[in-house]
Structure formats: C-alpha cells, structure tokens
Amino acid sequence: MLLLDNRLLINQGRTRACYQHPGDKNLVVKVPCGNKKTDSMSNIIELRGYQALMREQVDLFCISHCYGFVTTSLGKGLVCDCIRDDDGAVSRTIWDIIIYQDDCNIEYIKAVIDDFCGFLIERDARLFDLNLKNIVLKLQNDGVYAPFAVDLKGRFDNKETIPVSSYSRYFARKKMVRRRRQLIERISFFREKRVEWK
Ligand SMILES: Nc1ncnc2c1ncn2[C@@H]1O[C@H](COP(=O)(O)OP(=O)(O)O)[C@@H](O)[C@H]1O
C-alpha cells in the first residue's frame, strides 16, 4: 500500500487530490477527495476515457498517460505521468500561471492553447473537459511552453442527455471547436479579473 500525506500533495481539483507518487517522481497518484459517489467515480471515468483515446490515437504525447489503480492510505488511487518542467518543478496549470504569475505573456499562452486544441481536433481526440485547471504548461529550457492535458475524464463525463459527442465524430469536433473558443476567451477573462480570484 502506498502511504500518501500532505507533503506529497500537488494540487486538488473538484473531485480528486493529486499526489506525487512516493516511489517515483515521474508519476502522480490521484485519489477521490470527497465522499460523493462522483468523486470515487472520477478515476474510473478517467481511465475509461484514457483507454478509449489509446484505442483511437496514434501519437498523443501531450496527455498524462494512465497506468491503472493502486491501493493507498487515502483510498484507491489512479497512477498517471507527472508532468514536470525541464528544471524538475511540477508543471503548473494555465489557471495557476495566469492568476498567480505577475509577469506572463497572455497572447503567447493563447496562441499555444489555440495550436494545442487544433492538434487535438485534427486527431479527433475527445477531451471535452478542456478547462484552465485541466491543462498544464510544461516550461522548457528554451522558454517554450508545451501543453499537456492532465484530466481525461471529459469524454465520458458527459452531461448530454444522449451523449452523441462521446460516439459521433462530427458532433465531437463541433464540441471541441466550441471548447477551444471558450478556453481561449477564459484566458483573457480571468487574467483581467485575477485580483478577484487570487
Ligand atoms: N499528471 C499531472 N501532472 C501534474 N499535475 C497534475 C497532474 N494531474 C493533475 N494535476 C494537478 O492536480 C489538479 C487536480 O487534478 P484533476 O485530475 O484535474 O482532478 P479533478 O478530477 O478533481 O478535476 C490539476 O488541476 C493539476 O493542478
């Protein structure tokens, strides 16, 4: 059993807490952080989304790959790649960069994200939950950001009554195009309002 404690905590999302793997700094372990059923379902939904992507994609280097379940002191955890900057620090989400970093080039970040979404759309990668906290920007030695999707629940965490976009390529593309536009709009919106969110 893996022992997880607060010293290993990287960040917390709505349903899961993400810890550095105690035995391997290149991995994270995600565990449900509340008691709701949705929290414990998140890891299963993510693994299912990941497996579907793997069945369909050839070369998705820009996601954190999932390796299956482990037993931890905080419940059943999902093991995934830990995305790190070239200097070894855990990469930060777009949210953390645009809200907490005083000096950042918003137009550059928007261009990086536009390209990233374009790449996913071309490959029909159904990652609908493309929000500011589900994408990290890996800072490379040359100053270039490489984006990675770290939360792959979106495909099957679908609020549609009939989940057409989980299965139809046409509707999936349309939805991804909407998601790209919203994501880029939110980068500017939250940057402008950052004092209220800090
Ligand atoms: N593979 C990863 N590498 C680095 N940080 C990660 C990784 N996965 C998650 N995180 C961090 O943990 C947070 C919560 O993870 P996430 O999978 O989005 O949980 P939730 O299902 O609650 O949304 C993310 O916003 C990010 O800051």
Ligand SMILES: [Mg+2]
């Ligand atoms: Mg998330």
